[in-house]
Amino acid sequence: MAADLTGKRALVTGGSSGLGEDITRELAASGAKVGFNYHSEKNKAESIAEDLKKNGADVITMQADVSDRTLAAEMVSDIIEKWGGIDILVNNAGIDGRYALSWEADLDEWERVIKINLFGQFYCAREALKYMIPKKSGVILNITSVHETIPWTGYSSYTVAKAGLSMLTKTIAQEAGPFGIRVLSLAPGAIKTPINKNVWGNPDTLKDLLEKIPFGRMGESSEVARTVAFLVSDAASYITGSTIFVDGAMVDYADFSHGG
Ligand code: BGC
Numbered sequence: 001m002a003a004d005l006t007g008k009r010a011l012v013t014g015g016s017s018g019l020g021e022d023i024t025r026e027l028a029a030s031g032a033k034v035g036f037n038y039h040s041e042k043n044k045a046e047s048i049a050e051d052l053k054k055n056g057a058d059v060i061t062m063q064a065d066v067s068d069r070t071l072a073a074e075m076v077s078d079i080i081e082k083w084g085g086i087d088i089l090v091n092n093a094g095i096d097g098r099y100a101l102s103w104e105a106d107l108d109e110w111e112r113v114i115k116i117n118l119f120g121q122f123y124c125a126r127e128a129l130k131y132m133i134p135k136k137s138g139v140i141l142n143i144t145s146v147h148e149t150i151p152w153t154g155y156s157s158y159t160v161a162k163a164g165l166s167m168l169t170k171t172i173a174q175e176a177g178p179f180g181i182r183v184l185s186l187a188p189g190a191i192k193t194p195i196n197k198n199v200w201g202n203p204d205t206l207k208d209l210l211e212k213i214p215f216g217r218m219g220e221s222s223e224v225a226r227t228v229a230f231l232v233s234d235a236a237s238y239i240t241g242s243t244i245f246v247d248g249a250m251v252d253y254a255d256f257s258h259g260g
Helices: 018-029 042-054 069-083 107-135 156-179 194-200 203-210 221-231 254-258
Strands: 009-012 033-038 059-063 088-091 139-143 182-188 243-246
Touching (some): 009 018, 009 069, 018 033, 018 042, 018 221, 033 042, 042 059, 059 069, 107 156, 139 156, 139 221, 182 221, 194 203, 221 243
Parallel strands (some): 009 033, 009 088, 088 139, 182 243
């Protein structure tokens, strides 16, 4: 059953591809007005928006780099200006970064991953909260990863950003809880999107990946998007301050299925 988000005003960051695209589509299909930003894929973003508008949705697209604090704040204020407020922020924009062992990592690249995956989420959350706190209403959902808890060789910047984002969720949930604002994380596992095509596009690396998932298959982005729509809806009214894993039990130490 689809969640009911009728009349809610939402911002989805990084909404033009991968998980973000499906989240945008699902929120719109559930009745929300949806604004989403893209970084570089203007045509793709516009075609998603056209598609949704054809189905009667109220949608706006914005070009912005979430790691730029001014642009991130402007995105939130654009939504507030256009629709008179913001009810839902889905902090989804993120990149894996390039594989590099810590002692070989390029520092600019290392910092860039943290800036997009953690600073960007903070900038958007901060701006949304400035509106939500006095209204005593709103939901912020941060897309983390199973790597908020599972270390990942070659991706130290990514794991640090996601673990930090998880703690940001908990801390802001504590701060904003007395104002009735929910803040939570959704941690996807291996979801089949362009971000990890290098893994699922190759039979050997795919086999290795599937061995890490007790459920035996990768997830679909629609499975994440449906969960997001539920979590940001009033049906999830008492869920705040924690991470919901959508990962086929990937955090469940699959290696222990054969001894230990
Ligand atoms: C990453 C994917 C990866 C998955 C499982 C996600 O956070 O973005 O590239 O496949 O974690 O390792």
